[in-house]
Amino acid sequence: MSFFRREREPARRSAAEEDLDSLLALVAESRGFTCAFARDGGSVTLRGETTLTVRLTGLRREAGRRAREDWPVLVSEHLAHAVATAGELDVSDLEQAGPLLRTRVEAVDEIADLTRVVGRHLNADLVELLTAAGRPVRPEEAGCWPVPTARALDLAVENVRREERLQVEQIELAGTPVTRLTGTAPSAAAHLRWLADYLPVPPDGVLVALPDPYTLLLHPVDGIGVVRAIERLRLHAARTGGLSPQVYWWHGGRLTLIRADIVARDGQTRLVVAPPPEFAQVLARLAV
Template sequence: MRESSSGLLKLLVNEVALGHGYACGESAGEFVLTGRGSRRIVLPFTRLERRVARAPRQLWSTLVRDRLEMQIADLAAGHLDTSRLASVRPLLRTRLCSARTKGLINDVRRLVAPGLLQRVLIDFGDIMTPVTYSNAQGWGATESDLFDIAEHNTRAASRLDLTAADIDGMDDVDIQMLYGATDFVTAHVRWLDDYPVVGPWGALLVIPGHTHLLIHPITGPTVFAGTSLLAQLLVAGEAESRPVSRAIYWWRNRITVDIAATIRGTGDWMEVVPADHLESLLEIMRRD
C-alpha cells in the first residue's frame, strides 16, 4: 500500500483511538491501542488494508471508523465477554512476532526460535486483544492449554496458498511462497511440513511480514545460494514493510527452528553471515 494510503489509515485509527481514551502506536505490522487500564487493542495493518482495498478513498473513513467505533465501544461496555474461557475459546488465535516487540511483559507468549515469539490473541473480527497471564489465571487455564486451543483454531481456519517465486536468473534455486488472506500467516511456521516445502534437511525461511513466508527447501548444496537469495528478497521488501524478523531461519521440525544466518547492512551493502551449524550441514550434504 502506498505511503499516502498508509498515512490515511493511521490518521483514521488514531482519531478513533483518541476518541476512546487510547494512545495509538505502531509495532511490526500492527496498530496498538493502549491507555485504558491494562487492556491493549491490536489492529493488523493487513486487516484494515483488506477492508478498504476496493473502496474509493472517500469511503475509507466510514469503513474504518464505524467498524472500529462499534467494536471498541462493545469491548469497553463489556458486550464482548472475556471473563470466561468458554466465551473466548472459539476466538483464540495465534501468530508470531519479534521478540523485540514492546509491551509483551504480561502477554501469554513463548519462544519458538531465536528472536521469534508466539503469542495468543482474542480475535473479535475487526480488533484483537492479547491474552495475558492474568486472563489465563482468571480462566483457570494453563499456557499450554491456551496455545493448544489457539493453534487448533488458527490451523483449522485457513490453509495457506503456495506458489513458486519467479526470480530472473535463479531458476536452479527453489524459492516457494506461502500466503493467504489471513492475519495469521506467520503461525504456519509451526506447521511448515503441512506443505510441500520441506526437503530432506528441512527448509530455510524468512518472514517478510504478516502476509507471506518465503521458503527454500533444503535438498542439496543450493542451500547457500538459497540463503543469499532469501536475504536479498527480505531486504528488498523492507522498502514496503518492516519484516517480522531480519534473520534467516532453518526449519528442522515443529520443535526445532534455528537461526541459519544473520543479515548485516541494507541496500547496496549487505552481508549474509551463515551460522556455524549451516556450514556443517553443507559439509554433511557434500559427503552424502
C-alpha cells in the same frame, strides 16, 4: 441430642490479598465506582453509572508475580480495560474466548513489554502471541482460564489450522525457486507445524523467511544450492522491511536463526553468513 451444622467460614485472606483489595477499592472509587467483592475474592462488582463484574483470579496471579510497586499500574490498567470493554467479549471467560483464539508472530523488539502479553518464543528474535478477536490476550485474562497458557496456545494453533489453508505459489528470487505460502490472517507462521501438508519437506528441513505475518517464503534444504537461497531470501527480507529481515531454518519442529549480515565495504555489498553449528554440519555434508 441435636446437631447443628455450622456454616463454613470463608478462608482467611492473606495480608497481600487484603492490600490488593484495598488498592482495587481505591482505584474503583477514583473512577466513580463503589465495589463489592465476592466472598471467594474471585471477582468484584463495580457500581456507578453502570454495573459490571470484573474477574480477579488472573489479576491476583499476576500481582503475585510482580513487585508491589507495580501493583497500582497493574490494577489501574485492569479496571480501565474492564470498563472500556464492558458489554464486549469477555476474554477472561474461556468458553467465550476459546473459539476466537489465534496466534500471531511478532518481532521481539517490537513488543514494548513482554510481561503484558501472552505468548511463547519461537526463537530469540520472534515471539508467537496469543490473540482473541484480533487483539493480544492480557496475562490477567489468561490467568482466569482453567487451562495453562501452553494449552491455550495449542488451542489457538488448532483454531488457525481449522480456519484457513494457505495459498501455495511457486516463485523465483533472482533465479532461485522459492515456495510462497500466503493467508488472510496474520498467523502464517503457525502453519510451519504442518508444512508437509503444503510441500515435500526433506529430512534436513527448509529455509524460512517471514517478510510479514501473512507470508512464508520457503526453500528446501536438499542440496548445496541452499547457500544461494540463503542469500536470495535474506536480501529479499531486508528489502521488504517487514516482520523479520533474517533467514531461519525449520527443522525438527524448531525455528533456528541463520545469521546473515549484509556488509558494505569498499563500495561493495556482500553477505556474511554465520550458520549455527548444527546447520553448518548439514552444509558440510551437502557440499560433499
